[in-house]
Amino acid sequence: MTPLKPKVLFFDVNETLLDLSTMKKQIGEALGGKEELLPLWFTTMLQYSLVVSASGTYHSFGHIGAATLQMVAANHNISISENEARNIVTDSMQNLRPHHEVKDALVDLKKAGYQLVAFTNSSQDGLKNQFKNVGLTDYFDDMLSVEPTGKFKPFTDTYLWGAKQMDVKPEDCMLIAAHGWDVAGALWAGWRAAFVNRPGQQRFPLAPETEIVETDLNKIASILAAY
Known part of the structure; x- marks a missing residue:
């Protein structure tokens, strides 16, 4: 039996959409040429975004990224000021290119009748700038940052808020993501999910x-187009 189409793809x-290769280079330069530290920094940033949310406070994802960059740097005897860290993180995140298959996959999903929404922990202004810089804005029906919720994904509240913004029920939403923690959060919130198995990423067992x-968005788009 062919599955029913989700009403909204988040x-x-x-x-997931944007390739972190250029960020790896810039963050690596800030950490003394150690590009292999990017995953550690990214994981530390996610960890402290959850610490912030769980503590009932809020700082922007970019500021958390800068603070954790300082922490990782300090553990490797590198000193980075707050302003330097914020500039490094902002610059690196604003210049990410889409993965090679992204635009074609988005076009195919639009042709298949899907409503497409970007859904990120980054700030609303940051998201708009990212998409404007790489020509992704027009591919999406809406762009949502979790900023108004005061909590980051994977808190259940963020997914329920996203569904409410698009005026659909959780079961009518599907998250498409390359992070096991994000997919897990969406599933526990009652959403459907598709996992993009990018290199180095795994689902949470x-x-x-x-x-x-699937390994890329084209393959996911082909499956969804057949729903």
Whole structure:
């Protein structure tokens, strides 16, 4: 039996749509040429975004990224000022290019009748600038930052808020993401999900079963177009 189409497809942005290769180089330069530290920094940024949310406070994702960049740098005897860290993070995140298959996949999904929404932990202004810089804005029906919720994904509240913004029920939403933690959060919030198995990424084994698992967005788009 062919599955029913989700009413709205929500896309994570960083790493799912946008390639982190240029960020790896810039963050690596800031950390003394150690490009291999990018995953550690990114994971630390996610960890402290959850610490901030769980503590009932809020700082922008970019500022958390800068603070954790300082932390990782300090552990490697590198001193980076707050302003320097914020400039490095902002510059690196604003100049990410889409993965090679992204635009074609988005066109195919639009042709298949889907409503497409970008859904990110980054700030609304940051998201708009990212998409403007690489020509992605017109591919989406809406662009949502979790900023108004005061919490970051994968808190359940963020997914329920996203569904409400698009005036659909959670079960009518599908998250498309390259991060196991994001897919797990969406599934536990009652959403459907597709996992983009980018290099170095894995699903969380304790999460509910993911509906679609493929290595790139073109393959996911082909499956969804047949729904």
